[in-house]
Amino acid sequence: MASRILGQIDISRYDLAKDIKILNSITKLPEEYDEFGQGYWKNLSIYNASGRAEDSQFRKSDECLRTEYASKCPEIQRLVEDNFKFTHLKMVRARSLVDGMVIPHRDFVELEKSTTYFRAFVALETNNESFHSDEFGVFQMKAGEVWFLDAGINHAAVNFGLGSRMFLCLDFMFEGKLNTNNIFAECVSTTTHRNSFYVDRKPLDxxxxxxxxxxxxxxxxxxxxxxxxxxxxxxxxxxxxxxxxxxxxxxxxxxxxxxxxxxxxxxxxxxxxxxxxxxxxxxxxxxxxx
Ligand SMILES: [Fe+2]
The missing domain is CATH 1.10.1720.10 (L-proline 3-hydroxylase, C-terminal domain)
Incomplete structure:
Protein backbone atom coordinates (compact mmCIF):
# COMPACT_ATOMS: atom_id res chain seq x y z
CA MET A 1 0.00 0.00 0.00
CA ALA A 2 1.27 3.49 -0.84
CA SER A 3 2.46 5.70 2.01
CA ARG A 4 0.03 8.49 2.79
CA ILE A 5 -0.73 11.28 5.26
CA LEU A 6 -3.10 10.10 7.98
CA GLY A 7 -3.46 13.21 10.06
CA GLN A 8 -2.04 16.45 11.33
CA ILE A 9 -0.88 17.19 14.86
CA ASP A 10 -0.97 20.79 16.06
CA ILE A 11 2.76 20.86 16.69
CA SER A 12 2.69 24.50 17.86
CA ARG A 13 1.30 23.16 21.18
CA TYR A 14 4.67 21.59 21.94
CA ASP A 15 7.98 23.28 22.62
CA LEU A 16 10.04 20.67 20.77
CA ALA A 17 13.27 22.57 20.08
CA LYS A 18 14.85 21.72 23.44
CA ASP A 19 13.91 18.03 23.20
CA ILE A 20 15.22 17.79 19.63
CA LYS A 21 18.48 19.38 20.77
CA ILE A 22 18.76 16.79 23.56
CA LEU A 23 18.08 13.92 21.14
CA ASN A 24 20.63 15.28 18.68
CA SER A 25 23.23 15.44 21.46
CA ILE A 26 22.85 11.78 22.52
CA THR A 27 25.75 9.67 21.32
CA LYS A 28 24.71 7.17 18.74
CA LEU A 29 24.90 3.53 19.86
CA PRO A 30 25.38 0.50 17.59
CA GLU A 31 21.96 -0.84 16.67
CA GLU A 32 19.98 -3.29 14.55
CA TYR A 33 20.27 -2.70 10.78
CA ASP A 34 23.00 -0.08 11.25
CA GLU A 35 24.83 -1.38 8.21
CA PHE A 36 22.09 -0.13 5.89
CA GLY A 37 22.52 3.48 6.79
CA GLN A 38 25.11 5.89 5.45
CA GLY A 39 26.00 9.21 7.04
CA TYR A 40 24.52 10.03 10.42
CA TRP A 41 21.55 7.71 11.01
CA LYS A 42 20.36 7.40 14.57
CA ASN A 43 17.41 5.57 16.12
CA LEU A 44 16.62 6.31 19.73
CA SER A 45 14.08 4.17 21.57
CA ILE A 46 11.63 6.47 23.34
CA TYR A 47 9.13 3.69 24.15
CA ASN A 48 9.77 -0.03 23.69
CA ALA A 49 9.13 -3.54 25.00
CA SER A 50 11.83 -3.48 27.67
CA GLY A 51 11.99 0.17 28.73
CA ARG A 52 15.74 0.04 28.05
CA ALA A 53 17.01 2.89 25.90
CA GLU A 54 19.65 0.72 24.21
CA ASP A 55 17.04 -1.80 23.00
CA SER A 56 16.28 -0.86 19.38
CA GLN A 57 14.78 -4.08 18.03
CA PHE A 58 11.11 -4.10 17.10
CA ARG A 59 9.33 -7.25 18.31
CA LYS A 60 6.05 -8.64 19.54
CA SER A 61 5.32 -7.55 23.10
CA ASP A 62 2.47 -6.57 25.38
CA GLU A 63 4.50 -3.70 26.79
CA CYS A 64 5.27 -0.25 25.41
CA LEU A 65 7.33 1.34 28.17
CA ARG A 66 8.99 4.74 28.48
CA THR A 67 12.75 4.64 28.23
CA GLU A 68 15.16 7.09 29.82
CA TYR A 69 15.08 9.11 26.57
CA ALA A 70 11.35 9.67 27.07
CA SER A 71 12.12 11.08 30.52
CA LYS A 72 14.68 13.46 29.00
CA CYS A 73 12.16 14.74 26.45
CA PRO A 74 8.98 15.78 28.28
CA GLU A 75 7.46 17.65 25.31
CA ILE A 76 7.90 14.68 22.96
CA GLN A 77 6.46 12.44 25.67
CA ARG A 78 3.47 14.78 25.95
CA LEU A 79 3.05 14.84 22.16
CA VAL A 80 3.01 11.03 21.96
CA GLU A 81 0.69 10.54 24.92
CA ASP A 82 -1.71 13.35 23.88
CA ASN A 83 -2.08 12.21 20.30
CA PHE A 84 -1.83 8.41 20.22
CA LYS A 85 -3.60 5.53 21.92
CA PHE A 86 -1.36 2.88 23.40
CA THR A 87 -3.64 -0.15 22.88
CA HIS A 88 -1.73 -1.43 19.84
CA LEU A 89 1.41 0.67 20.11
CA LYS A 90 4.59 -1.39 20.54
CA MET A 91 7.46 0.98 19.98
CA VAL A 92 8.28 4.65 19.46
CA ARG A 93 11.67 5.68 18.13
CA ALA A 94 13.14 9.08 17.43
CA ARG A 95 14.90 8.96 14.10
CA SER A 96 17.56 11.31 12.97
CA LEU A 97 19.11 11.22 9.52
CA VAL A 98 21.71 13.81 8.59
CA ASP A 99 23.84 13.92 5.44
CA GLY A 100 23.01 10.31 4.73
CA MET A 101 20.57 7.72 3.58
CA VAL A 102 18.94 4.42 4.40
CA ILE A 103 19.16 2.12 1.40
CA PRO A 104 16.05 0.53 -0.15
CA HIS A 105 14.69 -2.31 1.99
CA ARG A 106 11.56 -3.81 3.53
CA ASP A 107 10.94 -4.18 7.23
CA PHE A 108 9.05 -6.93 9.00
CA VAL A 109 9.95 -9.45 6.29
CA GLU A 110 11.21 -11.74 9.06
CA LEU A 111 8.02 -11.58 11.11
CA GLU A 112 4.80 -13.63 10.90
CA LYS A 113 2.39 -12.87 8.08
CA SER A 114 -0.74 -13.40 10.24
CA THR A 115 -0.11 -10.23 12.24
CA THR A 116 -0.65 -6.76 10.82
CA TYR A 117 2.08 -4.19 11.34
CA PHE A 118 1.32 -0.55 11.04
CA ARG A 119 4.00 2.11 11.03
CA ALA A 120 3.31 5.80 11.49
CA PHE A 121 5.81 8.63 11.22
CA VAL A 122 5.52 12.06 12.77
CA ALA A 123 7.82 14.72 11.39
CA LEU A 124 8.97 16.85 14.35
CA GLU A 125 10.59 19.39 12.04
CA THR A 126 10.54 20.24 8.33
CA ASN A 127 13.74 19.68 6.39
CA ASN A 128 13.56 20.57 2.69
CA GLU A 129 16.55 18.39 1.81
CA SER A 130 15.02 15.23 3.28
CA PHE A 131 12.99 12.72 1.30
CA HIS A 132 11.29 9.39 1.79
CA SER A 133 10.40 6.95 -0.94
CA ASP A 134 8.38 3.82 -1.53
CA GLU A 135 7.27 1.81 -4.55
CA PHE A 136 4.83 4.58 -5.52
CA GLY A 137 7.04 7.67 -5.43
CA VAL A 138 9.19 10.11 -3.49
CA PHE A 139 7.80 12.52 -0.91
CA GLN A 140 8.66 14.85 1.95
CA MET A 141 7.15 14.77 5.41
CA LYS A 142 6.42 18.19 6.95
CA ALA A 143 6.39 19.08 10.64
CA GLY A 144 3.30 17.82 12.45
CA GLU A 145 2.17 15.49 9.68
CA VAL A 146 1.42 11.91 10.67
CA TRP A 147 2.27 9.50 7.89
CA PHE A 148 1.50 5.89 7.28
CA LEU A 149 4.63 4.34 5.83
CA ASP A 150 4.18 0.82 4.52
CA ALA A 151 7.38 -0.74 5.78
CA GLY A 152 6.33 -4.03 4.16
CA ILE A 153 7.04 -2.65 0.68
CA ASN A 154 10.35 -1.36 -0.64
CA HIS A 155 11.25 2.01 0.85
CA ALA A 156 14.20 4.27 1.56
CA ALA A 157 15.07 7.65 3.08
CA VAL A 158 17.66 10.34 2.49
CA ASN A 159 18.80 13.69 3.85
CA PHE A 160 21.04 15.34 1.27
CA GLY A 161 21.91 18.17 3.66
CA LEU A 162 23.54 18.82 7.03
CA GLY A 163 20.44 20.07 8.87
CA SER A 164 18.64 18.12 11.59
CA ARG A 165 15.80 15.84 10.51
CA MET A 166 14.14 14.41 13.60
CA PHE A 167 11.07 12.21 13.23
CA LEU A 168 9.13 9.89 15.46
CA CYS A 169 8.51 6.38 14.18
CA LEU A 170 5.59 4.61 15.86
CA ASP A 171 5.08 0.86 15.35
CA PHE A 172 1.68 -0.69 15.98
CA MET A 173 0.82 -4.38 15.87
CA PHE A 174 -2.64 -5.96 15.79
CA GLU A 175 -4.72 -8.86 14.50
CA GLY A 176 -7.10 -8.12 11.63
CA LYS A 177 -7.94 -4.70 10.21
CA LEU A 178 -7.10 -1.54 12.06
CA ASN A 179 -9.27 1.52 12.28
CA THR A 180 -7.14 4.67 12.65
CA ASN A 181 -9.53 5.69 15.47
CA ASN A 182 -7.75 2.99 17.47
CA ILE A 183 -4.44 4.78 16.92
CA PHE A 184 -5.22 8.47 17.20
CA ALA A 185 -6.54 10.40 20.14
CA GLU A 186 -9.29 12.87 19.24
CA CYS A 187 -7.01 15.92 18.93
CA VAL A 188 -5.37 14.62 15.73
CA SER A 189 -6.98 16.17 12.67
CA THR A 190 -7.57 13.69 9.86
CA THR A 191 -8.96 16.26 7.43
CA THR A 192 -6.55 19.21 7.30
CA HIS A 193 -3.57 17.63 5.58
CA ARG A 194 -2.18 17.88 2.04
CA ASN A 195 -3.62 15.45 -0.52
CA SER A 196 -0.87 15.58 -3.12
CA PHE A 197 2.72 15.17 -2.10
CA TYR A 198 4.81 13.25 -4.65
CA VAL A 199 7.82 15.22 -5.82
CA ASP A 200 8.59 15.51 -9.54
CA ARG A 201 11.50 13.40 -10.67
CA LYS A 202 13.41 13.51 -13.94
CA PRO A 203 12.84 10.73 -16.48
CA LEU A 204 15.65 8.22 -17.05
CA ASP A 205 15.52 6.40 -20.38
FE1 LIG B 1 12.47 0.70 7.03
Whole structure:
Protein backbone atom coordinates (compact mmCIF):
# COMPACT_ATOMS: atom_id res chain seq x y z
CA MET A 1 0.00 0.00 0.00
CA ALA A 2 1.27 3.49 -0.84
CA SER A 3 2.46 5.70 2.01
CA ARG A 4 0.03 8.49 2.79
CA ILE A 5 -0.73 11.28 5.26
CA LEU A 6 -3.10 10.10 7.98
CA GLY A 7 -3.46 13.21 10.06
CA GLN A 8 -2.04 16.45 11.33
CA ILE A 9 -0.88 17.19 14.86
CA ASP A 10 -0.97 20.79 16.06
CA ILE A 11 2.76 20.86 16.69
CA SER A 12 2.69 24.50 17.86
CA ARG A 13 1.30 23.16 21.18
CA TYR A 14 4.67 21.59 21.94
CA ASP A 15 7.98 23.28 22.62
CA LEU A 16 10.04 20.67 20.77
CA ALA A 17 13.27 22.57 20.08
CA LYS A 18 14.85 21.72 23.44
CA ASP A 19 13.91 18.03 23.20
CA ILE A 20 15.22 17.79 19.63
CA LYS A 21 18.48 19.38 20.77
CA ILE A 22 18.76 16.79 23.56
CA LEU A 23 18.08 13.92 21.14
CA ASN A 24 20.63 15.28 18.68
CA SER A 25 23.23 15.44 21.46
CA ILE A 26 22.85 11.78 22.52
CA THR A 27 25.75 9.67 21.32
CA LYS A 28 24.71 7.17 18.74
CA LEU A 29 24.90 3.53 19.86
CA PRO A 30 25.38 0.50 17.59
CA GLU A 31 21.96 -0.84 16.67
CA GLU A 32 19.98 -3.29 14.55
CA TYR A 33 20.27 -2.70 10.78
CA ASP A 34 23.00 -0.08 11.25
CA GLU A 35 24.83 -1.38 8.21
CA PHE A 36 22.09 -0.13 5.89
CA GLY A 37 22.52 3.48 6.79
CA GLN A 38 25.11 5.89 5.45
CA GLY A 39 26.00 9.21 7.04
CA TYR A 40 24.52 10.03 10.42
CA TRP A 41 21.55 7.71 11.01
CA LYS A 42 20.36 7.40 14.57
CA ASN A 43 17.41 5.57 16.12
CA LEU A 44 16.62 6.31 19.73
CA SER A 45 14.08 4.17 21.57
CA ILE A 46 11.63 6.47 23.34
CA TYR A 47 9.13 3.69 24.15
CA ASN A 48 9.77 -0.03 23.69
CA ALA A 49 9.13 -3.54 25.00
CA SER A 50 11.83 -3.48 27.67
CA GLY A 51 11.99 0.17 28.73
CA ARG A 52 15.74 0.04 28.05
CA ALA A 53 17.01 2.89 25.90
CA GLU A 54 19.65 0.72 24.21
CA ASP A 55 17.04 -1.80 23.00
CA SER A 56 16.28 -0.86 19.38
CA GLN A 57 14.78 -4.08 18.03
CA PHE A 58 11.11 -4.10 17.10
CA ARG A 59 9.33 -7.25 18.31
CA LYS A 60 6.05 -8.64 19.54
CA SER A 61 5.32 -7.55 23.10
CA ASP A 62 2.47 -6.57 25.38
CA GLU A 63 4.50 -3.70 26.79
CA CYS A 64 5.27 -0.25 25.41
CA LEU A 65 7.33 1.34 28.17
CA ARG A 66 8.99 4.74 28.48
CA THR A 67 12.75 4.64 28.23
CA GLU A 68 15.16 7.09 29.82
CA TYR A 69 15.08 9.11 26.57
CA ALA A 70 11.35 9.67 27.07
CA SER A 71 12.12 11.08 30.52
CA LYS A 72 14.68 13.46 29.00
CA CYS A 73 12.16 14.74 26.45
CA PRO A 74 8.98 15.78 28.28
CA GLU A 75 7.46 17.65 25.31
CA ILE A 76 7.90 14.68 22.96
CA GLN A 77 6.46 12.44 25.67
CA ARG A 78 3.47 14.78 25.95
CA LEU A 79 3.05 14.84 22.16
CA VAL A 80 3.01 11.03 21.96
CA GLU A 81 0.69 10.54 24.92
CA ASP A 82 -1.71 13.35 23.88
CA ASN A 83 -2.08 12.21 20.30
CA PHE A 84 -1.83 8.41 20.22
CA LYS A 85 -3.60 5.53 21.92
CA PHE A 86 -1.36 2.88 23.40
CA THR A 87 -3.64 -0.15 22.88
CA HIS A 88 -1.73 -1.43 19.84
CA LEU A 89 1.41 0.67 20.11
CA LYS A 90 4.59 -1.39 20.54
CA MET A 91 7.46 0.98 19.98
CA VAL A 92 8.28 4.65 19.46
CA ARG A 93 11.67 5.68 18.13
CA ALA A 94 13.14 9.08 17.43
CA ARG A 95 14.90 8.96 14.10
CA SER A 96 17.56 11.31 12.97
CA LEU A 97 19.11 11.22 9.52
CA VAL A 98 21.71 13.81 8.59
CA ASP A 99 23.84 13.92 5.44
CA GLY A 100 23.01 10.31 4.73
CA MET A 101 20.57 7.72 3.58
CA VAL A 102 18.94 4.42 4.40
CA ILE A 103 19.16 2.12 1.40
CA PRO A 104 16.05 0.53 -0.15
CA HIS A 105 14.69 -2.31 1.99
CA ARG A 106 11.56 -3.81 3.53
CA ASP A 107 10.94 -4.18 7.23
CA PHE A 108 9.05 -6.93 9.00
CA VAL A 109 9.95 -9.45 6.29
CA GLU A 110 11.21 -11.74 9.06
CA LEU A 111 8.02 -11.58 11.11
CA GLU A 112 4.80 -13.63 10.90
CA LYS A 113 2.39 -12.87 8.08
CA SER A 114 -0.74 -13.40 10.24
CA THR A 115 -0.11 -10.23 12.24
CA THR A 116 -0.65 -6.76 10.82
CA TYR A 117 2.08 -4.19 11.34
CA PHE A 118 1.32 -0.55 11.04
CA ARG A 119 4.00 2.11 11.03
CA ALA A 120 3.31 5.80 11.49
CA PHE A 121 5.81 8.63 11.22
CA VAL A 122 5.52 12.06 12.77
CA ALA A 123 7.82 14.72 11.39
CA LEU A 124 8.97 16.85 14.35
CA GLU A 125 10.59 19.39 12.04
CA THR A 126 10.54 20.24 8.33
CA ASN A 127 13.74 19.68 6.39
CA ASN A 128 13.56 20.57 2.69
CA GLU A 129 16.55 18.39 1.81
CA SER A 130 15.02 15.23 3.28
CA PHE A 131 12.99 12.72 1.30
CA HIS A 132 11.29 9.39 1.79
CA SER A 133 10.40 6.95 -0.94
CA ASP A 134 8.38 3.82 -1.53
CA GLU A 135 7.27 1.81 -4.55
CA PHE A 136 4.83 4.58 -5.52
CA GLY A 137 7.04 7.67 -5.43
CA VAL A 138 9.19 10.11 -3.49
CA PHE A 139 7.80 12.52 -0.91
CA GLN A 140 8.66 14.85 1.95
CA MET A 141 7.15 14.77 5.41
CA LYS A 142 6.42 18.19 6.95
CA ALA A 143 6.39 19.08 10.64
CA GLY A 144 3.30 17.82 12.45
CA GLU A 145 2.17 15.49 9.68
CA VAL A 146 1.42 11.91 10.67
CA TRP A 147 2.27 9.50 7.89
CA PHE A 148 1.50 5.89 7.28
CA LEU A 149 4.63 4.34 5.83
CA ASP A 150 4.18 0.82 4.52
CA ALA A 151 7.38 -0.74 5.78
CA GLY A 152 6.33 -4.03 4.16
CA ILE A 153 7.04 -2.65 0.68
CA ASN A 154 10.35 -1.36 -0.64
CA HIS A 155 11.25 2.01 0.85
CA ALA A 156 14.20 4.27 1.56
CA ALA A 157 15.07 7.65 3.08
CA VAL A 158 17.66 10.34 2.49
CA ASN A 159 18.80 13.69 3.85
CA PHE A 160 21.04 15.34 1.27
CA GLY A 161 21.91 18.17 3.66
CA LEU A 162 23.54 18.82 7.03
CA GLY A 163 20.44 20.07 8.87
CA SER A 164 18.64 18.12 11.59
CA ARG A 165 15.80 15.84 10.51
CA MET A 166 14.14 14.41 13.60
CA PHE A 167 11.07 12.21 13.23
CA LEU A 168 9.13 9.89 15.46
CA CYS A 169 8.51 6.38 14.18
CA LEU A 170 5.59 4.61 15.86
CA ASP A 171 5.08 0.86 15.35
CA PHE A 172 1.68 -0.69 15.98
CA MET A 173 0.82 -4.38 15.87
CA PHE A 174 -2.64 -5.96 15.79
CA GLU A 175 -4.72 -8.86 14.50
CA GLY A 176 -7.10 -8.12 11.63
CA LYS A 177 -7.94 -4.70 10.21
CA LEU A 178 -7.10 -1.54 12.06
CA ASN A 179 -9.27 1.52 12.28
CA THR A 180 -7.14 4.67 12.65
CA ASN A 181 -9.53 5.69 15.47
CA ASN A 182 -7.75 2.99 17.47
CA ILE A 183 -4.44 4.78 16.92
CA PHE A 184 -5.22 8.47 17.20
CA ALA A 185 -6.54 10.40 20.14
CA GLU A 186 -9.29 12.87 19.24
CA CYS A 187 -7.01 15.92 18.93
CA VAL A 188 -5.37 14.62 15.73
CA SER A 189 -6.98 16.17 12.67
CA THR A 190 -7.57 13.69 9.86
CA THR A 191 -8.96 16.26 7.43
CA THR A 192 -6.55 19.21 7.30
CA HIS A 193 -3.57 17.63 5.58
CA ARG A 194 -2.18 17.88 2.04
CA ASN A 195 -3.62 15.45 -0.52
CA SER A 196 -0.87 15.58 -3.12
CA PHE A 197 2.72 15.17 -2.10
CA TYR A 198 4.81 13.25 -4.65
CA VAL A 199 7.82 15.22 -5.82
CA ASP A 200 8.59 15.51 -9.54
CA ARG A 201 11.50 13.40 -10.67
CA LYS A 202 13.41 13.51 -13.94
CA PRO A 203 12.84 10.73 -16.48
CA LEU A 204 15.65 8.22 -17.05
CA ASP A 205 15.52 6.40 -20.38
CA UNK A 206 16.80 2.91 -21.25
CA UNK A 207 19.93 4.32 -22.86
CA UNK A 208 20.85 6.24 -19.70
CA UNK A 209 20.25 3.14 -17.56
CA UNK A 210 22.44 1.08 -19.87
CA UNK A 211 25.18 3.68 -19.53
CA UNK A 212 24.95 3.53 -15.72
CA UNK A 213 25.18 -0.29 -15.74
CA UNK A 214 28.14 -0.22 -18.16
CA UNK A 215 29.94 2.46 -16.15
CA UNK A 216 29.30 0.61 -12.90
CA UNK A 217 30.77 -2.57 -14.44
CA UNK A 218 33.96 -0.60 -15.09
CA UNK A 219 34.54 0.23 -11.40
CA UNK A 220 32.77 -2.61 -9.58
CA UNK A 221 34.87 -4.80 -7.29
CA UNK A 222 34.78 -5.90 -3.65
CA UNK A 223 36.48 -2.67 -2.54
CA UNK A 224 34.00 -0.36 -4.30
CA UNK A 225 30.90 -2.52 -3.79
CA UNK A 226 29.55 -0.76 -0.69
CA UNK A 227 30.08 2.74 -2.11
CA UNK A 228 28.34 1.73 -5.31
CA UNK A 229 25.37 0.35 -3.35
CA UNK A 230 24.93 3.74 -1.67
CA UNK A 231 25.57 5.79 -4.82
CA UNK A 232 23.12 3.87 -7.01
CA UNK A 233 20.53 3.79 -4.20
CA UNK A 234 20.34 7.59 -4.40
CA UNK A 235 19.31 7.67 -8.06
CA UNK A 236 15.65 6.93 -7.46
CA UNK A 237 15.25 10.07 -5.33
CA UNK A 238 16.21 12.15 -8.38
CA UNK A 239 14.99 10.06 -11.32
CA UNK A 240 11.68 8.37 -11.98
CA UNK A 241 12.79 4.76 -11.53
CA UNK A 242 11.74 2.01 -9.07
CA UNK A 243 13.01 2.44 -5.51
CA UNK A 244 15.02 -0.80 -5.44
CA UNK A 245 16.25 -1.01 -9.04
CA UNK A 246 19.79 -0.24 -7.86
CA UNK A 247 20.17 -3.91 -6.83
CA UNK A 248 19.20 -5.13 -10.31
CA UNK A 249 21.69 -2.69 -11.83
CA UNK A 250 24.53 -3.94 -9.62
CA UNK A 251 23.73 -7.58 -10.42
CA UNK A 252 23.63 -6.72 -14.16
CA UNK A 253 27.00 -4.93 -13.88
CA UNK A 254 28.54 -7.88 -12.01
CA UNK A 255 27.21 -10.29 -14.64
CA UNK A 256 28.68 -8.10 -17.34
CA UNK A 257 32.18 -8.57 -15.88
CA UNK A 258 31.46 -12.21 -14.88
CA UNK A 259 32.50 -11.58 -11.29
CA UNK A 260 30.85 -14.49 -9.49
CA UNK A 261 31.76 -13.26 -6.01
CA UNK A 262 30.04 -9.91 -6.63
CA UNK A 263 27.07 -11.60 -8.32
CA UNK A 264 26.58 -13.83 -5.26
CA UNK A 265 27.07 -10.92 -2.86
CA UNK A 266 24.66 -8.62 -4.72
CA UNK A 267 21.98 -11.30 -5.04
CA UNK A 268 22.19 -12.24 -1.37
CA UNK A 269 21.97 -8.55 -0.41
CA UNK A 270 18.90 -8.06 -2.58
CA UNK A 271 17.29 -11.17 -1.06
CA UNK A 272 18.08 -10.08 2.49
CA UNK A 273 16.90 -6.49 2.06
CA UNK A 274 13.73 -6.88 0.03
CA UNK A 275 12.73 -10.56 -0.20
CA UNK A 276 13.31 -12.75 2.80
CA UNK A 277 15.33 -12.85 5.98
CA UNK A 278 15.01 -14.92 9.15
CA UNK A 279 14.57 -13.55 12.67
CA UNK A 280 17.98 -12.57 13.99
CA UNK A 281 19.67 -13.06 10.61
CA UNK A 282 22.35 -10.45 10.02
CA UNK A 283 23.90 -9.24 6.82
CA UNK A 284 26.97 -7.05 6.60
CA UNK A 285 27.53 -5.42 3.23
CA UNK A 286 31.30 -5.58 3.43
CA UNK A 287 31.62 -9.07 4.96
CA UNK A 288 33.16 -11.20 2.21
CA UNK A 289 33.80 -14.29 4.34
CA UNK A 290 30.38 -15.83 3.73
FE1 LIG B 1 12.47 0.70 7.03
Missing amino acids: ERAIELIINSTAGILNRHTFKDIVFALSKYHFLYDIPVACCYDWIIASAEMISDNEIIRKAKSMQKYLIEKRDIGERYVINDWQV
